[in-house]
Amino acid sequence: MASHRRPVSSGLDRGTRVTVLSAAAAAATAAAAMSGAPASAAPEEPADSARARVDRLFEEAEQATERFNKAGERAGRLRAEVRQVQEAVARGQQRINTMRGVLGSYAGAQYRAGGVDPSVELMLSEDPDGYLEKASALDRLTSRQADRLDELREAQRKLAQQRAEGSRKLAELERLRSDVARHKRSVTAKLAAARRLLNEMPSEERAAFERANRSSGRAGALPEISGGGAPSGRAAAAVMAARAAVGRPYVWGATGPSGFDCSGLMVWSYRQAGVALPRTSQAQRHAGHQVPLSEARPGDLITYRSDASHVGMYVGNGQVVHAPYPGAPVRYDPVGMMPVSGVTRV
Template identity: 60%
Template structure:
């Protein structure tokens, strides 16, 4: 959810604390809709709430989808191990079967009778000793077979459990997807009920067209080389559409933009905004530098990237492209240095 105000003027990097406090207070004040608000204002407030709810559902969808992907990989690895273990067991069974057949063919007469009938008792005793060694070896192989079969049974039970979890996760993905689609459709209907002027006011012009970016962001520099690379990647995504559940490169949801931007810098971040909040070291908002991850709300259901001069780049909501907005657009920002 975003408050619909003009962007902050340049100059954030001097007196940052005062500017941030002002923006946060203003955002908090604008978040309340007076009881006497005009119908158009009330409609915009409802759209804001729907977008916020849809964003939370989107992050839940991303989390469930990420879990489903992880479970698919685990199930695939388990199935590979099961296949290899089954081949090993089959080979062990064949070896034991051959030994058993040979013993049956050569050991059909009672050993004491063989000794009595033998012309060379010493030769018999030597053969018996060899048979005893073979039998001991066979017993060891039989134990190995039993152990392997027990491990195989455990692997199969674990694979079955993970398949059950995967099905539950898949259903959760579908449920979250429906929730998002329902809320976004409702928001679109409400937006379509606004006048053209109010729709234009709601869909503020993006700041993606500035040429004097150095002046816009002042003297702020990224905290590291990888942060600088992530900033460059995020800037390259300016103007691309918000697509829920997407992580680039043609479109993004809020956490998808941050994950993709850092991936271009060679850094693997979690898929969800909640995971991204804890993907590094927490720092005060007053110490934010370009490339820092900024999450919003208690549940971290929205995320952007700090760019300097009190601005973040983010994927706001459906219909609004990746753009710059004031870091105080939503109260309660938390900053993470990756």
């Protein structure tokens, strides 16, 4: 984690700094003597502050993970669109080449037929009727050539549009690749900082952090949740899949089956039921119709925080299954572990 200590101002020379620091030390000593505290004692950071920093880092990492997933999902769609445009451009170019060949044949036929002035050729012809038929056919050929020429121009215009669209999509794809890499760096840095803070905590404080994340004390403010089973067969199948994933590790950006992030677990669980969910928790919040928390039933998606940056699956008895954060496996937790932002029935 980068240091946040401020450098000493270059506007003070060494002597001035020593004087200022000595005065500050003397003042601190006097204050300590008045209060009865030892002058050398430095204030310790409260354990609650360390836990709050870890919580904040995990929350920020989860938000960055959602941005990473969203950018990756968009990049995947763009790659498919770019392939389609490239295939359309290739087909369009092949069609233009064929049309040019046909027009070349028409031009050759005109050249061969139009070597002599038509009135002179008519007078010299031994078969005027045959000549007139030939001239009529040539007129039809000229008309068809004009139509083909119009088609060629339209095909060229369309091809130019497709190429421009392909260039635009490729440029957007490159931007998204940069976004994905940036979000990945952000997630990695925040998770590393959170893990360092956790590792520095004494075992008792770390256990307290875990207990705090399992039971936030908000459950008392939640409405009574009605009982009942899953509202559909696919919801029941998704619940079975989510339960089967309990114990597997949190892996950010993963959709299983060996590891999951929060929204990835929902994607995988419903995929086992034959249902395709969007990749991010924000999008999953709108993947069905909203129901009150008091009417939640197994299989419903519970999104958390005001930005819906976390999601779990309600499995009944006031519990959700979710992938909490790195280092904590997929597990059951109280539905009120965080502020609920929405309940979605798929």
